[in-house]
Amino acid sequence: MKAESIQQIKKTLTEINTRDDERIKEWQQDERSGVQQALKQWERRIQRHEKELAHLEEMQQFEKNARAQGHRLIVGIDEVGRGPLAGPVVAAAVILPEKFQLLGVDDSKKLSAKKRDELYNEIQNQAISIGIGMVDHNQIDDINIYQAAKLAMSIALEDLSFIPDYLLIDAMKLDVKIPQESIIKGDARSVSIAAASIVAKVIRDRLMEDYAKMYPGYGFENNAGYGTKEHLNGLREQGICAIHRKTFAPIKDML
Template sequence: MVTVRQKPDFSLERAAWAAGDVPVAGVDEVGRGPWAGPVVACAVVLDPDRVPEGLDDSKKLSAARREALFEAICATAEVSLAFAPPARIDGHNIRQATLWALARACAGLPRAPRLLLVDGNDLPPVPCAARTIIGGDAIVASIAAASIVAKVTRDRLMASLGLAHPGYGFERHMGYGTPEHQTALAELGVCRHHRKTFAPVRARLGV
């Protein structure tokens, strides 16, 4: 038997619109695990009449497909981004910094959502109704769109940091704890974009 994986669809959003919860937004983040760079959060309100085809969890898409969908989403939807920099992550912990960024992304939308669909099981502090959905980026179109925009935005940012800080390889590993990054950290030390409370970076600082 061949199992066909379900792709994200717009059914939850359509039900919310039918119930009067207009607009409904999806929100997701990228970058909780890396040793360097920000957490990037994105909130998206899709146009029911112009939902881009091929939306999916950003991790399941090729870089080229993510880029194409990024352009399509930004051209047809309401989009808001927020960034939790390393200083906030170090000052508040990764969970609190992530929830702050998710709430900021929601607050930055052109229209305040009546309902927020959140990937995962942790609700950000928002003034509207919200629903958590584990694995939402693989189920809900708006969350998938948010994951794509957040991923492309963060990858572009890390590529620019790679140019500004040659030798770290940020443009390749995006700040994650790869062997290349570990070697660079040992040889070059900690830069201002590293998360100093994360164990490998803290160890390099001798704290």
């Protein structure tokens, strides 16, 4: 029987995600260097896959603990946009299914824009419900950024299609009569909060890209309103625009 081509083996390896497959043992006996190189690449991919599985398992512990207490609709809540000099603060509330198995979900700040977009689409497809809350620059100036972030989270919670029975929140407590858990660095420790951080980040970044067309010269499409060199240069050259937060330095010093 004619041996499989190296190209065929490489293609098949892309579809194998377990070490138990008998074909792996057969190919390990193949003396062709191309086959052995393909197996090394497969091994690296499997190690990454196993690491991602272990990370997902670790990030589901808060959800599993809540379910062990009898809770079923568990929502993760997070916000983005506390630090920028312009634009709104955006929060997301995400209820994931119990058997959620999307690999790669993590704190949105650790992910590339491309990866965030990919995960955002999958979260949209798999989530039981997603709520969005947004508080604009004017209200941020009126009530301060901490209260604005809290308000955005509350709006996101109310925007859900279902009333959850347990809240997992990134470093915040909400004034609602639902059992809740405030988790420091929750976006890196809870899969539900991480999913919320990704959704909120993608929505806010896309909004800031739209604002960049309305208010060019500040680089909003690149910096999402944060105080980068490009943004600060724009402020010096053009002054403030309609979406700048007037209670934030250096903007408040320019009024």
